[in-house]
Amino acid sequence: MVQLSSLPTFAGIPENEVLRLESIMRPETHAAGSYIFREGQEADAFYIVMAGEVAVTKDEWGGKTLQVLGPGDFFGEMGVVEQAPRCASTRAVGDVSLLKVLGTDFRELLTKSPSFALRIMATISRRNRENTTLEEREWGTAPAVSTRQGRVTVVCSMTGGSGVSTATCNLGYELARQSGGKVLLVDGSVEFGDLALMLDMVPAATMAHLAQDPAPTMEAVDRTVLHTDSGVDLLAAPLKPEQADLLSSEFFHRLMPILRVRYDHIVVDTGHGMQEPLPALLEEADQVVYVLTPRLHSLKNARLFMSVLSQLELEDLRVHFILNGAGGPFQSLQTSTIEQSLGKPCFGAVPADAAAVADAVDRGAILCKEEPTNEVSKAFAALAGGLLEGKSSIRKDALFKRPRWLRSLTGSRELAKAAGA
Numbered sequence: 001m002v003q004l005s006s007l008p009t010f011a012g013i014p015e016n017e018v019l020r021l022e023s024i025m026r027p028e029t030h031a032a033g034s035y036i037f038r039e040g041q042e043a044d045a046f047y048i049v050m051a052g053e054v055a056v057t058k059d060e061w062g063g064k065t066l067q068v069l070g071p072g073d074f075f076g077e078m079g080v081v082e083q084a085p086r087c088a089s090t091r092a093v094g095d096v097s098l099l100k101v102l103g104t105d106f107r108e109l110l111t112k113s114p115s116f117a118l119r120i121m122a123t124i125s126r127r128n129r130e131n132t133t134l135e136e137r138e139w140g141t142a143p144a145v146s147t148r149q150g151r152v153t154v155v156c157s158m159t160g161g162s163g164v165s166t167a168t169c170n171l172g173y174e175l176a177r178q179s180g181g182k183v184l185l186v187d188g189s190v191e192f193g194d195l196a197l198m199l200d201m202v203p204a205a206t207m208a209h210l211a212q213d214p215a216p217t218m219e220a221v222d223r224t225v226l227h228t229d230s231g232v233d234l235l236a237a238p239l240k241p242e243q244a245d246l247l248s249s250e251f252f253h254r255l256m257p258i259l260r261v262r263y264d265h266i267v268v269d270t271g272h273g274m275q276e277p278l279p280a281l282l283e284e285a286d287q288v289v290y291v292l293t294p295r296l297h298s299l300k301n302a303r304l305f306m307s308v309l310s311q312l313e314l315e316d317l318r319v320h321f322i323l324n325g326a327g328g329p330f331q332s333l334q335t336s337t338i339e340q341s342l343g344k345p346c347f348g349a350v351p352a353d354a355a356a357v358a359d360a361v362d363r364g365a366i367l368c369k370e371e372p373t374n375e376v377s378k379a380f381a382a383l384a385g386g387l388l389e390g391k392s393s394i395r396k397d398a399l400f401k402r403p404r405w406l407r408s409l410t411g412s413r414e415l416a417k418a419a420g421a
């Protein structure tokens with residue numbers, strides 16, 4: 001059995017307390033690069049490093065290493081004491097040997113070993129102080145500001161050409177203008193992303209550069225973000241479709257916590273269809289803006305999208321339907337029919353104005369900025385206001401009821417026929 005009393009960390013602790021600790025600990029080894037535990041996991045053990053080094057990292061700080069622990073150091077005490085999920089990850093730098101104490105045994109030990117308990121408290125207090133200083137140094141701000149939790153809005157449609165990219169640019173611009181907050185547009189249409197073109201930017205770097213690092217850092221994000229003339233920032237999609245494979249689900253799961261620290265609103269453009277990385281983006285989303293057009297195929301796909309969400313166990317995700325091209329020449333379904341089929345009111349409707357929208361795209365401009373009095377711009381402004389307030393921009397007071405006759409209908413084609421569309 002290892003002699004803990006020989007380690008400086010345990011010097012001065014009465015022998016009976018050290019013996020008590022030794023009786024409940026178990027040796028464990030971890031290969032280089034493996035995680036001992038990850039941020040967010042249940043905290044079920046306390047560890048002492050016997051040989052090798054352990055890196056402590058925090059996703060929220062861009063996967064930055066907060067500390068490297070060596071022989072005699074201990075870790076894992078905070079989550080076990082608080083009985084809360086792990087607030088940082090720990091990873092073996094080289095091969096490491098540890099001693100592990102189960103959480104229940106550790107808590108019991110604290111009640112019986114006062115000197116040991118004091119040593120643990122002193123360490124927790126010192127680490128808190130060190131981490132706060134590091135946070136201030138990293139961000140140059142007080143901790144309360146640097147832990148900003150931006151909202152992720154995923155804009156999507158299962159039907160191509162519905163207006164997802166148009167909505168992303170205009171909603172992003174309006175969210176920034178109305179809230180005064182920092183807004184980032186992320187081009188998650190990873191193969192054929194259009195946002196850089198639509199915002200008249202020539203990206204020096206794209207998310208493909210960022211994805212080359214397995215753990216993107218805040219500094220790398222800052223280097224990759226483009227600052228547009230409209231005041232919103234942009235993370236551009238790769239320039240070549242074959243680079244899309246770099247932007248995996250794992251990449252977006254790592255990226256989003258960093259972006260939430262830096263921005264108040266993160267608005268994500270997406271391609272069409274459910275393939276990677278959309279499910280990961282939906283998992284990261286606080287809300288979804290689903291863009292549909294008033295056409296039968298678009299309605300059918302919106303309904304299929306909702307059923308896929310429940311297959312992904314994301315049925316609780318807040319989905320706002322917006323009807324794009326409402327009142328235009330191609331409207332084949334009444335808005336009320338669409339809402340009845342979806343089982344909820346649309347969050348907002350954007351009128352059709354092909355010339356104005358296309359002209360803005362061709363000029364690399366955001367319509368809401370260039371022509372705020374255009375009806376399309378006004379609709380996007382109202383929608384953004386609704387997203388900020390958490391309220392729909394239309395039918396605020398309409399209490400929607402789904403008629404009983406409609407509940408029996410399953411297919412949208414029958415529905416459209418029944419509705420006389």
Ligand SMILES: Nc1ncnc2c1ncn2[C@@H]1O[C@H](COP(=O)(O)OP(=O)(O)O)[C@@H](O)[C@H]1O
Pocket residue numbers: 157159160161162163164165166167194324325350351352353354355357358361376
């Ligand atoms: N409200 C609208 N009225 C008229 N045309 C629109 C409107 N919204 C988008 N469009 C046009 O529809 C096409 C597809 O829009 P886009 O935003 O690129 O869709 P997606 O990203 O879903 O493929 C573009 O030509 C765009 O100019």
Ligand SMILES: [Mg+2]
Pocket residue numbers: 164165166189194270
């Ligand atoms: Mg698009």
